[in-house]
Amino acid sequence: MKTLLDSLMVNYPYFAAMILFIIGAFTVLTRSNLFKKLIGINIMESAIFLMFIAAGNIRGGAVPILDKANPKALYINPLPSALMLTGIVVSVSVTAFALALIIKLYQFYGTTDARRIAELKKEVASR
Amino acid sequence: MTDLVLALASGAAGGILIALMPRAGDRLRNIVALIFSAAGTLFSWRVAGAVFAGRTIRISGEIAGLAWSLHPDPLGAVFGLIVSTLWLFAGVYSFGYMAEEQKQRTYYTYFLLAFSVTLGVAFSGNLLALYLFYELLTFATYPLVIHERNSEAMKAGSKYIIYSLSGAGAILIAIIIVYSWTGNLDFTGGPLLADCGLRPGLGWVLALFVAGFGVKAAIMPLHRWLPAAMCAPTPVSALLHAVAVVYSGVYGIVRVVYSVFGHELAGQLHLSHILPWVAAFTILVGVIIATQQDVLKRRLAYHTVSQLSYILLGAFTLHPWGLAGAICHMISYSTLKVTLFFGAGIIAKGTGKVRVSEMSGVGWQLPRTMAAFGIASLGMIGMLPLNTFWSKYYLMRGSVAMGKWQLALVLIASGLINAFCFIPTVVAAFAEKGEQPVLEKGSAMGLMLAPTLLLAGIALLIGLWPGLVWPGVDAVVNWFF
Amino acid sequence: MTATIKSNLPVFVVIMPLFVAFVLPTFARRIRLVEGLVTATTALGFLGAGYLASLILIQNGNPINYSLGGWSAPWGIEIQVSNLSCFFLLMVAGVSLPIALFAADNMTHEVGGPQQTTRFYALYLLLGGALAGMAVTSDLFNVFVLVEVATLSCCGLVSSSNHPWASEAAFNYLILATLGSALILGGIGFLYIITGHLNMEFASHELNRVWQGYPHVVWIAASFLLVGFGVKSALFPLHVWLPDAHSAAPSPASAILSGLAVKGYAICLIKVLYNVFGIALIQDFGIHRILTLLGMIAIIAGSVFALTQDKLKRRLAFSTVAQVGYIFLGLGLANSQSLTGMLFHMASHAVIKSGLFLAAGAIIATTGKNRISEMAGVGRKMPITMAVFTICSVSLVGIPLFSGFVGKWHLLLGSLEAGNRLAQAVIIVGSVLCAAYLFPIIRVAYFEPTPVADCRDPGLPQMIALIMLAAWVIILGVVPGPFLELAKRAAIDLLVMK
């Protein structure tokens, strides 16, 4: 128990990421509104970003701007942050695309409720 | 070598040519079909002659890094001879039978394509080529099976395809195992697995091969496609489902037992003691079921199931005499069974009767047909003036010589049940005379009748003079022993 | 100039389509020019890939390394043209060229006006570029980015159809694919946490040194990657998005999605598994067994699902699910034969499935009927289309002389080498089932009595495309020579620990 607590205290960003991931997944699964699903996905992606960035973090590290005066200073790893920037861009574009599709769906079905869409689709198929 | 290529190409070329002549009249199409099947027959006779004369004919190459070869040996030559000769007969018969049918172009196209492919099976010199042609045969004959295009035919066609492909799958696995052991698929230079010696899994490979080829050879649990396929036109049933297609399965098994395993290696497997009994089971049960069938073609189909296992039985004895019997039976049975089917076809065309129970009096309407039918029936029993006696004799001799005398009793019993199966039909056909017209008139009927009678005559001739085919049998036996 | 292009060829084949994709919308009004550009780009890509492949073959398989911006690994992003990359590049280029040809002058009725068509082509080239990138990249994060580019363009291609259900299918696809991307990113993250590298070679070294310290993390990373790539490459039971998406998309899009996109993710998975984890780790963790099992299930289940479909494109889509099973099976058997077979099957399936989808597209476009039961007599009216369809079907079943046989042959040899009899049986049963779901189409098309009203073979470019694909099928089946050699070398590369 103690080790668990210890690791919890030390690795709390990871646990936070885990919790966020689960929340996101839960949202995707249980909410039938398409927007909420999309938000769930965004939350899940945030969890991953968080994990990545936490991995690059070094306790007590400085901002990774090369300081000529203090060459041996401890920096945090800049690479994950840089990568996550790309990741966020990707995420944004996915979100945008998904929103566009939701609009198209709304135009067609007149609803943004996934369950309702499934029912409507079944009706169309059976017709 | 040229002969080999031409033999294989004739059928295919003719088929494609016919396919490309959508507007040709029946007469022209028939002439083209006749010319090309005659050419195929001629060239395969030449190939066979060269093989029996001891010359080596070989074409080889690679597909995707795997060697293939065409290299007829005596067994292949005998098979090729049977097939090509009968093809000519069936072709002529078709001209009469199909005269008023629909979709003749499709029919002749695939009829000729199947000719090429069957010759390919016969002349292949390694397992890959054999497998390739074996698979292609399924596809080339499928359109012939579903020629009627009704739901029964479609169902039969699907059954045929699925059974055949499953069998081919088993063969493929077996081939791959053989390939991984030997790195070579060529079987013309002595048994392929001879150097491997006994090793675990050998029996399984044989079982896979037998099960795979056994689908087309209609070994008993795998036979159900064959009666279903009888919805095809009669020339197809006669040629393909009594001879060419089913023989390719039988041929495959003989090939595997003698060319891949070799009789010595195969004799050391436990399986070799079981397989003759499987064949014996098929022989008996097949013919018993046949006696219960009322539709004549179905009866003939189950009878085919039974008879094919005669050949297998001979092959499984792993004895020179047994093999001689098997080869003899391949030759003899094919002539007689084709006669029977031709007869059934003429009856169906002439009188519209397809059931055995309706046949009384048919003999007076179609006397020559029924005479040929009767002669062939006697042959199926294994009575002497007919050629099947010789095969039965050597089969019995082989099975007794290998120490399984019970198999000889099975053959005797089967002969007797065969008598029950066919004699009453013939007798009933001649039972009531009535005032019925003789229907054996007209050119279509003549085209059907001539091959039928000629085949019956050939069967009689071989029966009286087995020396006619003996060189072939002898060559095969000497090749393998 | 030529020297520059030559030396920068590895990056050129990736950049060129991406660049053209961005330029294309400016020519939207001149649809002919757009089509010409796209065809030229794919043809150039094909030439480039061919050149690279010959280079690699001459070099006996030594990879060409190319550091972007002059920064060498582990700091910079590295591009590595290996046997595997060449193989995949050739495959992508070889298939996308006929698809582009097929699309020419043919898209309007499926997509809409020239604007939409141009957009379609842009997405098409984006996807091509991404796939080419997947082939050559050796950087984990690059993998993620390219996967995302490919995913987005795939979704775009699916939704580009003016079919009303396409957007729903695309949305479903997008959600699942994004979930998958998240998992992939997570997996890469875990790997990065353990190893501190994103370059595959270095990450592999580090991982094999330190993995005993974090076995669970390694396993979780593997699971994330498996599920992530699995959902994108439609591994059963993660295939649920595929049938809808592939059948709703316009036919050329279906062709490239089923033929190439799915394989792109599979190639990424192969790279991550074999180049990062390495064969030793895969075997220690038993990942190969899971892959084998999932592959076998996919083969059977996909085929059975396909059997039950009546809509032509859905049946073909489910067939893709089954064929992906072969790829995973080959991955799982993990020996040189099975990997060769897997790679070759991947390529042959790419060609075959593109051919099938294009032929199906042509049939559906001209007859307006998408159900198999309504296609009676098509074979007579559209002889060449149906002939191509038949050749592809026969090849997929695995008849010698056609490409499918070669792949299955090596897969069977591989399963024999692995001693996995069940896998052999599954491969064969899969073939039989494949025949069972493809031959009825041919039967209906050729042999059913009532012919459809009026239709004929499509136009010249479409015919050229179809015939080209059929020719590929036969060339791969009869003289695969260098291509098979590439696959063999790639397989050996994958198994050798660096």
Place this chain on the structure above:
Amino acid sequence: MLLVLLPIIPLLGAFALVGTRRTRGKSINIPFVVSSLTLFLGQRVLRDVLGGNPLTYRLPVSGPYVPTFRADALSAIFVLLAAFLWWVVSIYSPEYMKQEGRARSFDISTLLTLSAVLGVFLAGDLFTLLLFFELMTITSFFWVVHRRDEHAIRAGYFYLFFSIAGGLLLALGIVLIGIATSGLPAIGVGPVTPLKPQAFSWGVAVIVAGFGIKAGMAPLHLWLPHAHSVAPTPASTLLSGLLIKVGAYGLIRTGEIAGWGLEFASAAPWLGPVLTALGTCTMLVGVLAALLQSDAKRLLAYHSVSQMGYIILGLGIGLSLGKAGSLGLLGSIYHIVNHALFKAALFLGVGVIYIRTGETDLYNLGGLWRRFPVTAILMFLAVLGIAGAPGLNGYASKTLLHHAVSGAAQTGAPLMVWAERLFLLVGVGTAASFAKLFYLIFLGKPTEIEISGETSQKFHISMAVLAVVMVGIGLRPELFPKALAVPAAQGLGMETAFAGIADLSFWNTGDVAGMIITLGLGILVCYAGLATGAFHWTPPGFLTLEGLGAIVCHSLAAVIRTGEESYHLAIASISEIGRTIRSRLLSACHRLDHSRDGAIGKIALAGISADAAILLVTLAILIVCCTYFDLGLAGLRLPTSLPSWMKISFYR
């Protein structure tokens, strides 16, 4: 070369008949011409052979089968007998068949059968023998089914299937002998020394069974009464007179392979005693059944069985006693000839009655001697002949056989002692049944059946020819054995044949008195039987061979039917299971494919949610299984209790 001609002449005759149109060709009696020609030619060709100089001719043919023809003294006797009998019948048959109908087809099959029969007798190797044997079966089948009514066809099947079985058994026997001797023995080369005695023994046994079927040997005689009684009379005549003798001929040849005159037929020592026992049984069964018949032709047919018993008995004794058994062999050959003569006469006589009255039931006939005086006289001679009255031919051969049997009985072997006792008993039975036949037809109460037409002179001529020969033999009984049978027996290897018969006198008091006593007893039995009605007794099914056969057949059919039913049941249930699985699979596919929905706990999932759930659940399973159970680290550890086939798939 001329040997081949003999079977070919009738064949050509048959072709000529086939070729002639129905309307023409009535003017020439082709069978008569052909059989005359055959008889003449045969007599010319075989004159030398009869003296013991065999002729051999091989057809110049390659291959495994070289047809060989060979004539030695034995075959010459049979050939001439056959030709003679055919000649006689060909005098008789045209008039008869005019009334019976389908004369042309009858003539064709008659000629073909003659060809086949001659072929059998002249065969020089086993294959040729079998070839003509089978041909004979087929051609004579047309005789049996000549009337084409239900009875005829039934009897025809009986005949055909038994004969086919016989042919198949012969083939098997040839196989076995071939294996035992490594190379087939030709016919007429004497005993062989087998390499594998057991196979040889079995081979001989099978061949004996095969010929036994043809010879009507009990218990394989079942077909005979049916076939012989239903065929038209000329055919019955030839069937009974000659065709069953082909079986006897075969048995003699089999004995030759086993070894005539060798002590206990060295290679198959059991053969003699077994044949003796079978012969005795056949005699007894035949005569008992004959006594109970009411149909004249059936009675005669059963008597054929019985008389074949005599012949087989003689052969058995000949084989049992080795050198001392020459009387048995000679008696058999002699009896074959004699039986052919008197049985032919009897059938022809009954045929005359039948053609005029349309009746063969004895109890409906009677008192016909006034209407048929010539026929009655000729029949009386034949009856005396078969009963063995001194002065007629039956007496001669029966005496020979009796000497053989009593000689064998002196060895003291119980089998032989019983054989002698039964021999006498059968003699009484024979006399009784023919007394019954003659009494019921010609004497007794005159019948009320209308008698139509005229009796053709040709009928009388043919019967008279036979009668003359019978009387001739009866008066000079020693002529035939000494001139013809002895060379034949010596040709077979029975070197002691002449010595055995040299000092035998047919006219000794003991034999004549014995025969007269036998006849007297027979007449007494006949009187007793007619008076008490014992001849009307029908034995219950299980006592007769036919009944037993029927029971066996029915139970066999039941077994097959049960098998068939269970087969159909199995097929049906398998396809039912298949259908069920298919529909289940289809619905499952449909659910997974089109309306993906389900629930985890209380959360209902549909559409995209379900898809996502599948994804996440897969992930969870992978992670949980492989981390919590620690499966991954040391390989996927499966529980040991898993079935082995699953292990194949997972373990390398």
